[in-house]
Amino acid sequence: MTYKRIHISALVLAAALLMLMVFPFTACNNRVKSSNIEAVSMINAASSAKDYERIQSLADSLGKAGNISKGESNYWQGYAYYQMGQRELAEYFWQEAIRVTDNSTDANDLVYYAKSASYLTSQLCRYAEYAAALHTALPIINRLEKIQCDTTSDYTNLLIFAGCAKTYFDKEDSTATDMLERAYQMHIDNIQKKSSKSAYRDAMAGIINIAYIWVYVEGYEQGLFWTERLGQLVQDYKAIYADDKDYIDKQWARYKIFLAISLEGVGRHDEAEIAYKEYLQTQFSKTTEGLTNASDYLTVAKRWDEAVANYRTIMEYLQNELNVYSLDNIQRYLLKKYHAYQMLHQQDSTNLTARQICDVLDSSIINSRHLDASELHSIHVRDMEILEGEARSARQRQIYSALVVIILLIAFATYIAFRRRAEQKLHKAHEELKEAYDQLEETTTVKERMESELRIARDIQMSMVPCMFPLYPGLDMYASMMPAREVGGDLYGYLLTDNKLYFAVGDVSGKGVPASLFMAQATRLFQTLAKQGMTPAEICTRINDALSGADNEGNMFVTMFLGLIDLKTGHLSFCNAGHNPPILGDGDRGGGFIKMHTNAPIGVLPGMEFQGEEIENIKGRPLFVYTDGLNEAENPSHEQFGDERLLGFFKEGDFESARQVIESISADVDKHRDGADPNDDLTMMCLYIQSTT
Secondary structure, eight states: OOOOSOOOOHHHHHHHHHHHHHSOOOOTTSSOOOSOHHHHHHHHHHHHTTOHHHHHHHHHHHHHHTSSOHHHHHHHHHHHHHHTTOHHHHHHHHHHHHHHHTTOOOHHHHHHHHHHHHHHHHHHHHTTOHHHHHHHHHHHHHHHHHTTOOSSHHHHHHHHHHHHHHHHHOTTOHHHHHHHHHHHHHHHHHHHHOOOHHHHHHHHHHHHHHHHHHHHTTOHHHHHHHHHHHHHHHHHHHHHOTTOHHHHHHHHHHHHHHHHHHHHHTTOHHHHHHHHHHHHTSSGGGSHHHHHHHHHHHHHTTOHHHHHHHHHHHHHHTTTTOSSOOHHHIIIIIHHHHHHHHHTTOHHHHHHHHHHHHHHHHHHHHHHHHHHHHHHHHHHHHHHHHHHHHHHHHHHHHHHHHHHHHHHHHHTOSHHHHHHHHHHHHHHHHHHHHHHHHHHHHHHHHHHHHHHHHHHHHHHHHHHSOSSOOOOTTEEEEEEEEOSSSSOSEEEEEEEETTEEEEEEEEESSOHHHHHHHHHHHHHHHHHHHTTTOOHHHHHHHHHHHHSSTTOTTOOOEEEEEEEEETTTOOEEEEEESOOOOEEOOGGGOOEEOOOOOOOOBTTSTTOOOOOEEESOOTTSOEEEEOHHHHTOBOTTOOBOOHHHHHHHHHHSOOOOHHHHHHHHHHHHHHHHTTOOOSSOEEEEEEEEOTTO
16 A cells, blocks of 8 residues: 555544544434343443443453343443454454344344444544445445434444545545535534534544545645634634633644644645644643644654654653554654654664664564454454353253153163164164265265366466467567466456557455456456557446446455556556556666555445556566565465565566566565465566667
């Protein structure tokens, strides 16, 4: 994924998400119905005391005892783990809450269905997993609208998160704009009905998320628009609740720093400076979070020396808290500090910060893995408890069956009856043995037939990708595809018409037969549309229209890089649909990844218009396109091949031929795997046009 030029502090987003989620919510009937009032009172008391371990314990035990519903139990356990910073467990229980209430029409279930979805989507947005956030939010939004549960605060939150996720993929998406505007109007209507603190705070938290995403994607005009709305709400809140000084100071500070960044982004530098000075007059600006936010503005304004000074102060404040660095802390502070020193050309300080990053990175990764392993173990224990419960029920049924048999045996306790029963058992055992043998023979036959069919499917799939490449003067082209299983989801293809060469490389979500079928559709559509002379962006748009929407029941998608080369001029038109950026060689300088616009993968957003780009001339420069099975190839220690190792190949080796490039990289990947099985399909394509043609 392409990194943005600026990053508003993750602290702002995390705080805004928390604010947005903690306020009271309403069900379709504006009242939360619990299956046990006393049980919920105990959980609410633990929540007020912020005793999250007790919340988890109560929700688990009360759910098992049947005092609260399964949806309610899973929601509260997810909430407790969320507050304790255990992301994997939080997401697991919210997903369980959604699953067990998905088809329910009970009012209490619908409350926790919507609330779990709202929390889960907010968590995914917080970690920038916007595609997953869309897949979670959109079906639930549709269901809440169908059953007329679309007036609650949880529904409003889902609109905001879905709108922000859509904006991340496409700033021009009108449906995203409509979602955000609807959510804003719902907040304003709520404030007009009841001018309570919670109504105002809920609205401000939502608008902070919206303003944040616009600034994050550098949509500064829209960022300015939403920031002004935030400022108006803060002023209205202050007029009513002037005694809430700490909260007003914090939100006024956030308004001013968003305003400064947006004004700087649209070139209104003097106004931005005024807003920034007003921000510095707040108490919030002197906190660690406030200093981090100030550094974000200084970075946009390219005031690197002041940004460096801020990061030094932040590190002094956090010296006692950062004995063990997390990956978030490294990204939030050390990497930004390193970048600021780089821009100031202070080589000694840059190197010192780089060494500090290297010193703490290894322990941070190990600590992160330990935390993930601990959470996964807890999930495994939970699943085992469910299985053990089911096993106990099965054993009880077996005991009852045995008692019935014993009673029948006693009733017929004569020699003839025993002998007869023995003969029946012997005959039954013989028949069961015969049936088991027949089943074994049938299973073996089915397995052999399946293996044969998979071999045939692989042959068919491999026949769909070309093994011969165009013979055109001055063109050197070669490609290969290696599925991780018998059949895979990667694809590549080309079409040569006169002096125009279309080519495509793609990666379908998932593996195996479903991915191969989806791949076949994408390949057929590419060939058909390319023959019509469409541009790469038009082809991506048409394929997306064909593969997304109601017909895509499996929610599958495909990333694709699609290009069109004029072989006479070397002009390259291309469209990147969520795919890895290709590498364009550059002689002695080695070359690097092509910088490009981020489109969503094909199949994610129905009706999306894909954006295309172009490079004037690529003659004399090898173009290398690949799927993530290359850079994410793992060895037995789960170390990935990585982007740096891939770039190093082009910096250290001379280009001999397209086939030599692919075969050399394939050999390097096999050496890196060191005997480990492939963890993903691997497809590579290399093109080179001689500069003399």
